[in-house]
Amino acid sequence: MTVTLERPGPTPRTGPPAVEVKGVSKVFGRGDDAVVALDGVDLSVAPGEFVCLLGASGCGKSTLLNVVAGLDQPTTGTVDRSSSRPAVMFQESALLPWLTAGRNVELPLRLAGVGRGARRERARELLELVRLDGQAEKRPHELSGGMRQRVALARALAAATGLGGSGATEVQPGVLLMDEPFGALDAITRDFLQAELLRVWEATGTTILFVTHDVRESVRLAERVVLLSSRPGRVVREWGTGVDTDPEELHGDITTELREVISAHGR
Amino acid sequence: MAAEDRPVLTEDRESDGTLDVGRGLDALDTPTEHRAPWWKRFATSVVPPVVAVVLFIVVWQILWASAIWPEFKLPAPGAVFGEIGTQLVSGQALSIIWTSISRAVLGFLFAVIIGTPLGLLVATVPVVRAAIGPILSGLQSLPSVAWVPAAVLWFGLTDQTIYFVVLMGAVPSIANGLVSGIDQVPPLLPRVGHAMGASRAQSARLIMLPAALPGFLAGLKQGWAFSWRSLMAAELIATSPSLGFGLGAYLNYGQTQSEMEVVIAAIILILVVGIGVELLAFRPAERRILRARGLATGP
Known part of the structure; x- marks a missing residue:
């Protein structure tokens, strides 16, 4: 079963961003053992926008989500949220x-x-x-x-x-942070839940920041896909998924770039 | 926000298809619970132990009839049940059992009052855990009878001696049960609470304690068992008219009078009370708590 959702291009949104991440770095540990999980990440999410954070494992996308959620403090940088407290959904x-x-x-x-x-x-x-x-x-x-x-x-x-x-x-449409929420589900249930999430998003106007490592999922769900590099996590590139973009082409583009990011670690 | 831009036909067909798939998935994936009919549960849970007890009595009767051992070593089942019957009719049995049970329950309640905050402290304060955690686990393997001589010297032949021994038996089990209950809470649950803005007190009351309940209940159950056997040991060793006449004293009386049917009657009564409390109080509570969490298996 494939459900294709036709969406208009990103509607111009007004007002201050729902989430604004400025120069956020996160370092775990100290000295020689220190691991830089995030390095100078800037990200702004408009109210009502659906953004996917995409990256290979270890790219710090969950760390970034935790920082935005307020579950973790950034080492440097700031996170501004318009809504009082974003809600978090996990894989389990x-x-x-x-x-x-x-x-x-x-x-x-x-x-x-x-x-x-x-x-x-x-x-x-x-x-x-x-x-x-x-x-x-x-x-x-x-x-x-x-x-x-x-x-x-x-x-x-x-x-x-x-x-x-x-x-x-x-x-108050609020902000929803989702950390690979459909990662543990079988393919057909995942497909159904993706359609359901889009329906709920359209019905509620909630801002969604969605973490995934699945390119197809990100292209299907998001209005904007943000690719993070791994160790340290930095924003590499972002893509909009408006009406004029061909999902297959976009999927190809993002996959190529993601492979590039991953291969850089093998060299 | 995008719905109005979509062709109506596509939207309808699409959402209908999705809806059907969703309903199908819900119907197929929902776990079903099969509950056996009552007679089947009765046959699998009540019949086997009853048969075992009957068999045991039959073997006992045969051994007695074959007269391998003299009567004062192995009395007839009939004589033992006759002794229990006499005590029951005279009302003596109830008074003996009540003396012991009231002590055990009171001692157990004290142990809960002491053990619960102690367990909370050990589970949540790392320094306290490092300091007394190992001692608390060690105390669990120390038979509480070992405290009887010390308790007699400290408190004399009084009720305090008995309660002290019961507490030393039960408190470590209850505290350790709570500690392991809290340790086994999946770390995701308090994180979810934190993400939803739970304060420390709310998190403890609404998330940690209910999540730790199965482990705590296991600790309580073991604590009760330890209370009961510590009490029997204390009553058996520390006998005095001032301490009343409980099951331990009854057992001791049988030994001093060399009346084997009294000794065995006392053992049976101690066992019956232990099993009765387990079946009437702890088993139903445990079943309810585990079933609500989908953890209960079997009937």
């Missing part, structure tokens, strides 16, 4: 196994002190958005891997958007 769903799907989605709202009724209603909405209506009472072990990742997506949306645009407050 990381659902709490003793809570039902609904309670898992409620958890970020509970941590934020939202009342029971409001957060239950919001969890129901979000589960419906990821097509899991009626599954709120199931426990994670009663769900398939793909369904668990969709619960995790609903939970991340709850974390990123809070109660959504209820009442007079303006909708």
Whole structure:
């Protein structure tokens, strides 16, 4: 099954960037053992934009994501976020196994002190958005891997958007950081979840920064693909995926460049 | 934001196709749980132990009837169950069991109150772990009977002596259970909590403690077993009218009077109480906690 999504070119976006990374470096260890994971990375993501960070293993893309998430502090440089706290989704769903799907989605709202009724209603909405209506009472072990990742997506949306645009407050679309979230799934489930993610992104207007090592995935999902080099991680090049670009050609281009980056390490 | 730019037909066909695939995947990949009918579970879980007990009694009866050993070494099953029956009818058995159980439960509760914060401290403060972690594990392999002489010298033949021995038996198990429960929490869970903005207290209450619950429960179960056997050892060695008449004292009475059926009746009662608490209190709690996490196997 192939689902082709026709998207218009990057729509001009206004307002300050949702995420702005300036000159971020990250060094692990000290002295001779020091490993430079990131070296002077600049990256700006507009509100509502879908950006893929692409790179071979060890390129520090997860490190960059952790720095943007605030889970890790950069050695030098700054990270500015417009939204208060970006939500993170990992390769494993990381659902709490003793809570039902609904309670898992409620958890970020509970941590934020939202009342029971409001957060239950919001969890129901979000589960419906990821097509899991009626599954709120199931426990994670009663769900398939793909369904668990969709619960995790609903939970991340709850974390990123809070109660959504209820009442007079303006909708806060939030920022979603995804660290190879579909990496552990089989091909057909991954394909389905990619389509679902695009649908949810279009429905919510959330900003997404998506880490992957899969060129095809990045070309399919992102509006902009950013290639990182390995050790130290630097931004090598970026590509836009507008209407005029041919996905196959773009896939070829990016793969060539990625091979180039990887071969440089063998020399 | 892009939907309106798309040809309607393509969008419909595409989303319908995707939806069907999604529904199909959900239906195919969802794990199914097969629960055997009650009679099957009864046949596999209740029947085998009952058969084993019956067989054991039959062998015992045969050995007794063959008169290899004299009566005062191997009494008839009937004599032992007669002794238990007499004690039950007179109400004496209940009083004996109650004396012991109330002590064991109280001692166990104290051990939980002491062991839980101790375990939390060892699990979360590296210096404390380095300092007393090994001692705590070592204490687990020290039979708590070894504390009886010291306790008698410190506290005399009082209830304190008995509770002290019970605590020394149970506290290390409970604390160690909590430590290993916390150690086994997948590191991703607290990270997720942190990413969602959980404070330290929230993370402990809503993520770490529930995640550590299976390990903690295993520790509690072992702590109860250690409480019970420490109590029996203490009651057996430290006997005095001032200490009341529990199962250990009953066992000791059988030995001093050379009444083998009393000795064996006491052993059976100690065993029955131990197994009863395990089956009535710990097994259901464990099953509930493990099943909620999808960890329970078997019936």
